[in-house]
Amino acid sequence: MNDKPSQVSREQGLQWLLDMLRIRRMEEKCAELYGEEKIRGFLHLYIGEEAVAAGVIPELEAEDAVVATYREHGHALMRGISMNAILAEMYGKQEGCSGGRGGSMHLFDANTRFCGGNAIVSGGLPLAIGLALADKMQKQPRVTVCFFGEGAVAEGEFHESLNLAALWQLPVLFVCENNLYAMGTALARSESVTDIHRKAESYGIHSTAVDGMDVMSVNTAARLALKKIRTEQVPAFLEMRTYRFRAHSMFDPELYREKTEVEQWKQLCPITTLRARLKAQQVITDEDIAAIEQTAAAEIQAAVAFAEAGHWEPVEDLMKYVYTESENSVIPAQAGIQTPPP
Amino acid sequence: MNMTYREAMRAAMREALQQDERVFLMGEDVGRYGGCYAVSKGLLDEFGEERIRDTPLSESAFVGAGIGAALGGMRPIVEVMTVNFSLLCLDQIVNTAATLRHMSGGQFSVPVVLRMTTGAGRQLAAQHSHSLECWYAHVPGLRVIAPATLEDMRGMLRVALEDPDPVIIFEHNALYNREGELPDDVSVTEIRRAAVRRTGNHISLICYGGNLVKALEAADELAKSGIEAEVIDLRSLRPLDDATILTSVRKTRRAIMIDEGWHSGSLAAEIGMRISEQAFYDLDAPLARVCTAEVPIPYPSHLEQAALPQVATIVSKAREVLGQHV
Numbered sequence: 301m302n303d304k305p306s307q308v309s310r311e312q313g314l315q316w317l318l319d320m321l322r323i324r325r326m327e328e329k330c331a332e333l334y335g336e337e338k339i340r341g342f343l344h345l346y347i348g349e350e351a352v353a354a355g356v357i358p359e360l361e362a363e364d365a366v367v368a369t370y371r372e373h374g375h376a377l378m379r380g381i382s383m384n385a386i387l388a389e390m391y392g393k394q395e396g397c398s399g400g401r402g403g404s405m406h407l408f409d410a411n412t413r414f415c416g417g418n419a420i421v422s423g424g425l426p427l428a429i430g431l432a433l434a435d436k437m438q439k440q441p442r443v444t445v446c447f448f449g450e451g452a453v454a455e456g457e458f459h460e461s462l463n464l465a466a467l468w469q470l471p472v473l474f475v476c477e478n479n480l481y482a483m484g485t486a487l488a489r490s491e492s493v494t495d496i497h498r499k500a501e502s503y504g505i506h507s508t509a510v511d512g513m514d515v516m517s518v519n520t521a522a523r524l525a526l527k528k529i530r531t532e533q534v535p536a537f538l539e540m541r542t543y544r545f546r547a548h549s550m551f552d553p554e555l556y557r558e559k560t561e562v563e564q565w566k567q568l569c570p571i572t573t574l575r576a577r578l579k580a581q582q583v584i585t586d587e588d589i590a591a592i593e594q595t596a597a598a599e600i601q602a603a604v605a606f607a608e609a610g611h612w613e614p615v616e617d618l619m620k621y622v623y624t625e626s627e628n629s630v631i632p633a634q635a636g637i638q639t640p641p642p
Numbered sequence: 643m644n645m646t647y648r649e650a651m652r653a654a655m656r657e658a659l660q661q662d663e664r665v666f667l668m669g670e671d672v673g674r675y676g677g678c679y680a681v682s683k684g685l686l687d688e689f690g691e692e693r694i695r696d697t698p699l700s701e702s703a704f705v706g707a708g709i710g711a712a713l714g715g716m717r718p719i720v721e722v723m724t725v726n727f728s729l730l731c732l733d734q735i736v737n738t739a740a741t742l743r744h745m746s747g748g749q750f751s752v753p754v755v756l757r758m759t760t761g762a763g764r765q766l767a768a769q770h771s772h773s774l775e776c777w778y779a780h781v782p783g784l785r786v787i788a789p790a791t792l793e794d795m796r797g798m799l800r801v802a803l804e805d806p807d808p809v810i811i812f813e814h815n816a817l818y819n820r821e822g823e824l825p826d827d828v829s830v831t832e833i834r835r836a837a838v839r840r841t842g843n844h845i846s847l848i849c850y851g852g853n854l855v856k857a858l859e860a861a862d863e864l865a866k867s868g869i870e871a872e873v874i875d876l877r878s879l880r881p882l883d884d885a886t887i888l889t890s891v892r893k894t895r896r897a898i899m900i901d902e903g904w905h906s907g908s909l910a911a912e913i914g915m916r917i918s919e920q921a922f923y924d925l926d927a928p929l930a931r932v933c934t935a936e937v938p939i940p941y942p943s944h945l946e947q948a949a950l951p952q953v954a955t956i957v958s959k960a961r962e963v964l965g966q967h968v
């Protein structure tokens with residue numbers, strides 16, 4: 301793994317702290333809201349992994365595209381989707397970024413080219429290939445960033461996609477969020493070779509393993525990789541070594557890992573370690589930290605209020621969004637039966 | 643004995659593992675995690691890693707491996723977490739499992755059992771709420787079954803394992819937590835015949851799996867106004883038990899098919915067609931169906947519920963068929 305850069309400007313340090321805290325605190329709130337049954341269905345928290353989204357996504361240009369998984373709240377927030385729209389989506393309200401139809405696992409936003417929220421493991425990789433292919437064919441100087449968990453590496457679609465990206469030299473940044481578990485299956489129990497970045501190398505893709513708990517390392521690696529993609533028109537691959545502190549989803553009793561392991565990883569928390577480092581270097585003060593917390597808390601409070609005040613889509617709209625709106629688009633709902641002739 | 647549907651399937655798997663060395667369970671998170679729906683919880687401790695085999699996220703590879711192991715003399719139970727993910731192994735199921743016997747002129751058989759959860763209703767949104775049973779029921783070479791009662795949840799696996807051909811068992815997610823009283827002697831049930839779960843003379847409600855509960859509730863509701871509905875639980879979606887369906891429809895002269903699949907091209911459509919082919923002149927009213935609205939399943943509860951078959955929709959459809967508009 302690359303050496304850790306150690307110095308960071310006050311401005312950059314504060315920004316990273318704020319970004320990661322916004323994700324963390326928002327998701328802590330989500331867990332609470334789940335308990336209150338405001339958020340339903342599946343809810344997968346990113347807590348512990350914030351450095352990845354916070355380190356990569358701010359390096360993107362406005363025209364770049366992002367493809368993510370069902371654990372994508374942080375990515376959506378970093379991409380600039382408002383917390384209001386994210387929370388409203390998790391409530392299932394019309395004001396949500398997917399109009400309420402998608403929920404937590406399916407956050408979308410065309411404005412920021414945030415292409416979901418895919419809940420089929422590895423399902424996003426071929427999509428990212430296609431987005432990049434379209435850019436290449438249309439000579440658009442854009443990059444597609446594709447986030448996925450290490451569980452996806454066992455799927456055929458992962459290998460097929462990496463091969464295509466390399467074969468066609470597509471501008472894709474693959475970001476594997478290796479948090480060591482796919483639900484309850486530890487990486488070593490699912491992969492014969494656990495150095496995931498080496499798999500990408502085997503396809504001839506420039507590939508690096510990165511300390512995903514350190515936002516600076518993540519950011520440096522992302523910047524280098526994006527530069528390479530933009531200048532050389534090739535794909536690149538980053539294996540982010542990270543860890544999820546919470547259960548896989550709200551249904552997971554966590555029988556497959558030791559509490560001590562979780563505790564050890566918590567020592568590497570990307571937020572507390574950065575905060576400690578910046579304080580030790582006397583780049584930031586306790587007042588700065590308090591101010592950041594306050595900013596995040598205020599944003600969350602407003603977002604919850606926004607989601608609460610949002611509206612349920614009328615049931616009459618059920619058949620919407622299946623096809624482009626047109627005369628031919630609507631299949632009649634279960635029609636009545638024929639009545640007898642008089 | 644009082645138990646949940648989940649426990650009934652677990653008991654069936656435990657029994658199969660105890661009685662036949664060739665049986666093993668494989669799938670994503672069936673071992674350490676205890677099964678996505680906790681169906682296999684505890685089996686790893688009892689039978690060990692060889693026979694309760696966690697797989698990577700490689701649906702095509704491990705289902706294909708199950709097919710191969712069946713070909714090689716084992717009796718694999720392959721758990722595909724949910725029907726939604728079975729789309730990644732559709733090729734292995736349709737192009738390999740279903741065809742080997744035929745393509746080999748009867749030389750090879752594939753005694754594999756695939757189990758998968760199906761159905762919507764838990765606000766899991768469009769990619770996690772499919773009911774694609776009818777896709778599999780379309781394919782010659784497969785047997786497709788769907789337990790709807792506790793007895794069937796307990797007893798169908800054994801028959802499936804004895805079948806020399808590939809069998810897919812669809813378990814509706816809404817059933818797992820349901821409880822009921824299971825007679826001690828149930829370890830095997832009939833899977834070839836549909837079951838009449840309630841008798842009646844006025845209308846046949848034909849359903850399967852997770853929707854039996856709704857159909858029975860609808861029948862109770864109809865009974866309050868003197869309408870006696872007969873409820874048919876298909877149990878086997880391929881092959882369909884035409885005889886039981888037709889006997890019922892010839893008696894009641896009216897039928898509604900209830901199916902969580904989408905309206906167009908549904909299993910309900912197939913059954914309706916069979917009835918019109920074989921019992922058209924016995925009917926007193928047009929056939930009808932209650933299916934899922936043709937929309938990917940939306941996340942918000944009110945929209946999801948509006949899309950799915952409901953007791954109230956079955957009741958009003960029955961009144962419509964009987965000419966009693968309310």
Ligand SMILES: Cc1ncc(C[n+]2csc(CCOP(=O)(O)OP(=O)(O)O)c2C)c(N)n1
Binds near residue numbers: 421477723
């Ligand atoms: C094709 C497919 N198979 C199974 C699942 C069920 N499932 C959802 S998340 C998950 C684990 C994925 O782990 P990983 O890719 O490492 O991502 P993480 O959850 O750790 O972020 C599984 C098995 C699924 N969504 N899609």
Ligand SMILES: [Mg+2]
Binds near residue numbers: 449451477478482483
């Ligand atoms: Mg993972």
